[in-house]
Amino acid sequence: MSEADALDEDLYRRTKQLLEPGEIQLNGAVVHTEYDGSDEIEMMQATIEVGEIIAAGAGLDPKDTFVYSGSDDPEFASNQHQGRTLDGEEFVWECQQLLRNGSFDLVFYYEASADHEGILADVEDAGYGVTGVRGD
Numbered sequence: 001m002s003e004a005d006a007l008d009e010d011l012y013r014r015t016k017q018l019l020e021p022g023e024i025q026l027n028g029a030v031v032h033t034e035y036d037g038s039d040e041i042e043m044m045q046a047t048i049e050v051g052e053i054i055a056a057g058a059g060l061d062p063k064d065t066f067v068y069s070g071s072d073d074p075e076f077a078s079n080q081h082q083g084r085t086l087d088g089e090e091f092v093w094e095c096q097q098l099l100r101n102g103s104f105d106l107v108f109y110y111e112a113s114a115d116h117e118g119i120l121a122d123v124e125d126a127g128y129g130v131t132g133v134r135g136d
Helices: 003-019 040-057 116-125
Strands: 026-032 065-068 080-085 091-100 103-111 129-133
Touching: 026 040, 026 116, 040 065, 040 080, 040 091, 040 103, 040 116, 116 129
Parallel strands: none
Antiparallel strands: 026 103, 026 129, 065 080, 080 091, 091 103
């Protein structure tokens, strides 16, 4: 097993642990990028693009959602973002931007009722490498 495979396996395992039973059933997607710390704008654009794909997969119009970054919220890390609905600020997705081996992986969580396979296919169609993680 290569170092990259071990890192991917570790990230997959850690992502899966975060999906374990909570208040709502979740699935996840690990979006692999080549962005490093100097590509902050591109990384945020990727976060927004994938978030819109997840919103659509959850049956929402992405225009009816916004990104909450929680810069003034002590419960949020600096690289943690949530997609929420404009009407009621309901949870749609959460993303953590994790620096791993010199580039960022974007780890998304969203309700299991969303079209998981469709989301993964659309993320790939958008040009990203993605690993799906089922919470069940």
